[in-house]
Each structure stands twice: as structure tokens, then as C-alpha cells.
Amino acid sequence: MIELPALPTEYQVRNPNFAAEVERVFSQAPFVQALGFQLTDFAAGRCHTALTLQENHLQQDGYVHAGVQATLADHSAGTAAATLLAEGQIILTAEFKLNLLRAADGERLCCQARVLKPGASLIIAEAEVFCLRGEHAELVSKAMVTLAVVDKR
Amino acid sequence: MIELPALPTEYQVRNPNFAAEVERVFSQAPFVQALGFQLTDFAAGRCHTALTLQENHLQQDGYVHAGVQATLADHSAGTAAATLLAEGQIILTAEFKLNLLRAADGERLCCQARVLKPGASLIIAEAEVFCLRGEHAELVSKAMVTLAVVDKR
Amino acid sequence: MIELPALPTEYQVRNPNFAAEVERVFSQAPFVQALGFQLTDFAAGRCHTALTLQENHLQQDGYVHAGVQATLADHSAGTAAATLLAEGQIILTAEFKLNLLRAADGERLCCQARVLKPGASLIIAEAEVFCLRGEHAELVSKAMVTLAVVDKR
Amino acid sequence: MIELPALPTEYQVRNPNFAAEVERVFSQAPFVQALGFQLTDFAAGRCHTALTLQENHLQQDGYVHAGVQATLADHSAGTAAATLLAEGQIILTAEFKLNLLRAADGERLCCQARVLKPGASLIIAEAEVFCLRGEHAELVSKAMVTLAVVDKR
Numbered sequence: 001m002i003e004l005p006a007l008p009t010e011y012q013v014r015n016p017n018f019a020a021e022v023e024r025v026f027s028q029a030p031f032v033q034a035l036g037f038q039l040t041d042f043a044a045g046r047c048h049t050a051l052t053l054q055e056n057h058l059q060q061d062g063y064v065h066a067g068v069q070a071t072l073a074d075h076s077a078g079t080a081a082a083t084l085l086a087e088g089q090i091i092l093t094a095e096f097k098l099n100l101l102r103a104a105d106g107e108r109l110c111c112q113a114r115v116l117k118p119g120a121s122l123i124i125a126e127a128e129v130f131c132l133r134g135e136h137a138e139l140v141s142k143a144m145v146t147l148a149v150v151d152k153r
Numbered sequence: 154m155i156e157l158p159a160l161p162t163e164y165q166v167r168n169p170n171f172a173a174e175v176e177r178v179f180s181q182a183p184f185v186q187a188l189g190f191q192l193t194d195f196a197a198g199r200c201h202t203a204l205t206l207q208e209n210h211l212q213q214d215g216y217v218h219a220g221v222q223a224t225l226a227d228h229s230a231g232t233a234a235a236t237l238l239a240e241g242q243i244i245l246t247a248e249f250k251l252n253l254l255r256a257a258d259g260e261r262l263c264c265q266a267r268v269l270k271p272g273a274s275l276i277i278a279e280a281e282v283f284c285l286r287g288e289h290a291e292l293v294s295k296a297m298v299t300l301a302v303v304d305k306r
Numbered sequence: 307m308i309e310l311p312a313l314p315t316e317y318q319v320r321n322p323n324f325a326a327e328v329e330r331v332f333s334q335a336p337f338v339q340a341l342g343f344q345l346t347d348f349a350a351g352r353c354h355t356a357l358t359l360q361e362n363h364l365q366q367d368g369y370v371h372a373g374v375q376a377t378l379a380d381h382s383a384g385t386a387a388a389t390l391l392a393e394g395q396i397i398l399t400a401e402f403k404l405n406l407l408r409a410a411d412g413e414r415l416c417c418q419a420r421v422l423k424p425g426a427s428l429i430i431a432e433a434e435v436f437c438l439r440g441e442h443a444e445l446v447s448k449a450m451v452t453l454a455v456v457d458k459r
Numbered sequence: 460m461i462e463l464p465a466l467p468t469e470y471q472v473r474n475p476n477f478a479a480e481v482e483r484v485f486s487q488a489p490f491v492q493a494l495g496f497q498l499t500d501f502a503a504g505r506c507h508t509a510l511t512l513q514e515n516h517l518q519q520d521g522y523v524h525a526g527v528q529a530t531l532a533d534h535s536a537g538t539a540a541a542t543l544l545a546e547g548q549i550i551l552t553a554e555f556k557l558n559l560l561r562a563a564d565g566e567r568l569c570c571q572a573r574v575l576k577p578g579a580s581l582i583i584a585e586a587e588v589f590c591l592r593g594e595h596a597e598l599v600s601k602a603m604v605t606l607a608v609v610d611k612r
Contacts, residue, residue: 092256093219098223098248099575158443291311299554372533
């Protein structure tokens with residue numbers, strides 16, 4: 001029987017100094033700073049982020065707004081993709097889809113993003129968002145994200 | 154030749170006082186208030202919104218963050234759906250997909266959402282986001298949104 | 307008040323002989339021929355198709371299979387995109403999303419696809435699928451499709 | 460540090476005889492039979508399928524048609540969901556999204572679907588499609604699928 005491959009565990013790095021681009025993607029994005037996202041871990045093809053929930057992240061019925069989860073998933077996926085860029089390239093989200101699995105209500109969100117396909121012009125990544133309350137964590141949403149690789153002007 | 158139907162132009166309203174729910178969905182959503190969304194128009198099955206862009210809506214390269222557009226599209230679609238609820242029901246986003254057609258860079262976003270299918274348990278809506286700069290407006294993103302109809306606890 | 311633009315009604319044609327590519331995309335696709343799709347109309351940025359339903363298009367409960375609708379929507383969107391290619395380019399679907407609005411049960415499907423954004427490397431199109439029974443037609447599904455423009459090898 | 464949960468490895472089974480429904484979903488779906496899908500394995504919340512590729516599964520440039528992959532992913536996800544239904548319930552696809560990671564060209568497709576969230580009215584599943592050529596297998600597409608749980612009429 002043929003072994004089906006796990007996803008890439010090794011990614012080809014084009015810019016050895018990719019940490020600088022990751023840092024820029026996080027610290028220079030005003031929307032992400034305004035929301036309070038934290039970059040908790042990253043490596044080639046992967047990115048982990050977190051958000052301490054506050055009242056202004058909620059929607060009208062007290063749950064975490066879908067837009068907060070979407071932004072966290074999209075930005076984490078984009079950052080995972082940014083680790084694989086060559087110097088002088090940037091990423092732009094071409095499209096994403098988010099499934100909200102349960103109403104999210106807790107103290108903190110954690111997001112884990114990883115690249116599924118590193119392409120020369122398109123990078124596809126997925127991102128899982130977990131909601132934490134005390135010692136309890138559950139998967140609340142999952143995104144598939146298509147990112148366009150663009151030369152910086 | 155059979156005429157293909159345009160989308161529903163008349164929707165069945167279950168709660169004659171739906172304007173109150175629309176108002177609540179907007180004014181009681183802290184994330185939407187924090188971002189500065191404005192409700193500019195609505196009717197059964199439809200919702201128009203706008204956002205005056207500020208620096209804290211941007212990503213790392215100066216474009217409007219995908220998460221801002223996603224939140225505007227999702228919330229507008231949810232509000233369009235909310236016009237069709239019975240009293241005592243609320244909507245929760247089950248999933249959405251957003252295509253970003255061009256990098257968005259301007260003074261203001263406008264969003265037009267409309268219900269494609271009003272169902273008893275699922276409402277499907279689409280939302281178009283336009284970016285305005287001076288007299289120029291262009292479509293920058295489009296979302297398809299699936300909303301779950303839930304009884305308020 | 308600024309007028310929000312309708313979608314592009316004029317598209318830039320790069321290959322004046324695009325009808326040949328449209329013809330090829332239809333007649334040389336064995337899966338599409340096996341399913342029985344018909345190309346009913348096309349123009350720059352647009353494509354209309356149809357399918358006379360037979361038992362082998364159905365799923366286990368007698369409705370049109372989601373995969374049949376997905377294939378019709380995807381292929382029609384791809385054909386709409388193919389009208390805008392330069393000579394020597396082909397399109398490959400990068401991703402699509404299909405919302406099924408109601409269970410489809412009838413005699414014939416019609417699909418109308420149009421390009422939302424003609425880009426140099428990505429073309430975004432949407433496709434609406436209608437199900438016809440006697441004189442009655444209703445929208446049964448809608449897709450958003452991202453197509454990659456690739457140089458023929 | 461809080462351990463983030465892996466996805467559910469145990470699912471609650473409502474119909475101890477779910478194998479009969481799985482069998483029905485496969486053998487009674489004419490489209491799936493016409494395409495030649497095989498059910499290779501299943502368990503509560505999971506389903507594995509395969510397809511030996513033939514010329515009539517291809518698109519105009521010799522690659523596996525996106526619609527074939529979409530149908531395999533959707534039907535496998537639906538079958539995974541069907542293992543968790545109560546007696547008298549059926550599943551209908553509400554929407555799905557498929558990312559095509561690379562052009563698929565090989566001898567056989569294998570699909571692995573699993574439920575991410577088993578809900579009372581909505582079940583969310585994902586499906587990965589691998590393309591096999593000789594001893595080589597690679598992930599060619601991945602879908603997220605939302606399935607509606609409906610009472611059989």
C-alpha cells in the first residue's frame with residue numbers, strides 16, 4: 001500500500017532572513033496592532049498567533065465576532081506564507097474561506113497556520129483558531145487561504 | 154425561451170419590527186462600533202454599510218486589511234439576513250468566503266449585501282465591497298456568506 | 307452621491323480568435339463531454355451553458371449531485387475566463403466555492419458565468435446555476451471561482 | 460501551557476447501523492457510480508475513497524477535471540458525515556470550497572475525509588485528495604464542506 005504523504009514538514013526557504021519580514025508583517029500592520037494580535041511562534045511555513053479577548057472583539061450577542069477570527073486566521077496564514085518569500089516579495093490575500101464551527105466565547109484565541117502548498121505565484125495555507133477558557137481549549141474556526149506572491153514596487 | 158429569474162426582489166418578512174433587530178445588530182456589536190462601521194440603508198433582505206478608512210484599518214503595505222473587508226462583508230450580510238428573522242431568532246455566521254479582487258486603497262468602503270436564499274434554518278447572502286477614492290469607486294471584494302438561524306436562549 | 311459601478315460590461319480581449327479557445331475548452335474536455343454539457347452562448351467575459359438532466363447526474367436521494375453543479379459552474383467560469391486569455395495561455399482552476407441554495411430537482415440546468423475581475427495572472431469569475439422544470443426556473447447554486455492564467459507548455 | 464486539542468478522535472454514533480446508510484450513500488448515487496468511485500474504508504466520522512483515473516475524468520489539457528476532484532471530495536465528506544446521522548436523517552451539501560494545489564495527473568485518486576464538527580443540524584467536514592502515480596503520491600486538492608442534516612421525507 002502506498003503511504004499518503006503528510007503535509008510538507010520541510011519548506012524551501014528563499015530568504016534566510018525571513019524573520020525580518022515576519023516581524024514587519026506583524027509590527028507594521030496597524031489593524032493587527034489595533035486588535036492586539038501577538039506573534040507567539042513561527043518557523044518556515046508555519047505561524048502561531050494569539051489574542052487576549054476583550055469586549056471590543058465581540059458581536060451583538062456576546063460571541064467573538066467572525067471578523068476577528070477571520071482576521072486572525074488570514075493574518076496568521078499570510079505570515080506563514082511570508083516565511084517562504086524571496087527578498088523583495090510581499091504577499092496579498094487573494095481569497096479565503098472561514099468555517100465557524102461553534103460560537104466562540106472565552107478568554108483567548110490561539111491560531112496555528114501552516115502552508116499546504118508553497119508556489120511561486122500562489123501560496124495556499126490553512127489556519128485553525130482555538131478558543132481558550134481556563135484549562136479548556138476548543139477548535140472554533142478553520143480557514144483556507146490563497147495568497148498571491150507579488151513583487152514589492 | 155424560459156426567463157431565468159432575477160434574485161428575489163420581494164422577501165417574506167416575519168417580524169414587522171425588523172428595524173429594531175437591525176439596529177441592535179449594529180449598535181450592540183462592540184467590534185463593529187470599534188471599527189467605525191455605519192449602517193447607511195436597509196430593507197427586507199438587503200443592507201448597505203460604509204466605513205471611512207483610517208490608518209488603523211490597514212495592513213503592513215498600506216492597503217485595507219482583508220480582515221476589515223471580511224468583517225464589513227460578513228456583518229452586512231448578517232444584517233441583511235437579520236431583516237428576515239422571526240422575533241426571538243438571532244443569526245450566527247456559519248461560514249463565509251471572500252475574494253479580494255484588487256488591493257484596496259482609498260478613502261471609504263461601501264458594502265452592499267443581499268440575501269440570495271432565505272431559508273428557515275440557513276440564510277445565504279452575498280456582499281460586495283467597493284472602495285471609493287474621490288469620484289472613483291471600484292469593486293474590491295465579494296463575499297458569499299452562510300448564516301445559521303438560531304433561537305435566542 | 308457616488309455611483310457604485312456595475313460589473314465590467316466591456317472586457318479587454320487579447321486574442322481576437324478567442325472563440326477557438328472557447329470551442330477547444332468545451333469540445334476537448336472529456337469529462338464535460340461525458341456529462342453532456344452544452345455551450346449555449348458566450349462573449350468576452352461571459353459564458354452560458356446547459357445540461358439536460360439524466361438519472362446518472364443524481365445523488366442517492368434523487369437530487370442533482372453537488373458535483374454535477376460544481377462541475378458545470380467551474381467549467382462555465384473557466385470558459386468565461388478563457389475568452390480573455392492571450393494566445394498561448396490556458397486557465398487552471400485555483401479554487402472555487404459553491405453554495406447550494408436548494409435541493410435541485412428538474413429537467414435541465416442552465417449556468418451563467420461572468421468574469422468579475424480579469425487579472426494578468428488570476429481571473430475571478432462567478433457562476434449561477436438554475437434548475438428548470440417545465441416553465442419554472444430557480445437559482446439552485448452559485449459559485450465563486452479563482453482561475454490561474456498559465457502559459458501553455 | 461494549555462494543550463490544543465487534536466480533532467475529535469471519538470465521535471458519538473447515533474445510528475449503530477450506520478454502515479447501511481454509508482452503503483446506501485455510495486451504491487444508490489448514480490453519479491458516483493457512473494464516475495467509478497470506490498468506498499475503500501470508513502468509520503464513525505471518517506471516510507476513505509478512491510478512483511482509478513480514466514480519460515473521461517480529464518479536462519481539456521489532460522489534467523484531472525476540478526469537477527472530478529470536487530465530486531470525490533464532496534461525496535467523501537458527505538459519507539463521513541452520514542456515519543453520524545440518526546436513523547431517518549439524510550445529509551445534503553450546503554456548500555463547499557475546494558483548493559486545487561497542483562495540476563493533477565496520475566493513475567489514481569485517493570480521498571480522505573473526516574468530520575471537524577458534528578452538529579445537530581450542520582456537520583462540517585474536510586477532505587484531502589491525493590493523486591497517485593506509480594509509488595508517488597501527492598496532495599492535489601483540499602475541501603471544506605458544510606453538510607445540512609435533514610429529516611427524510
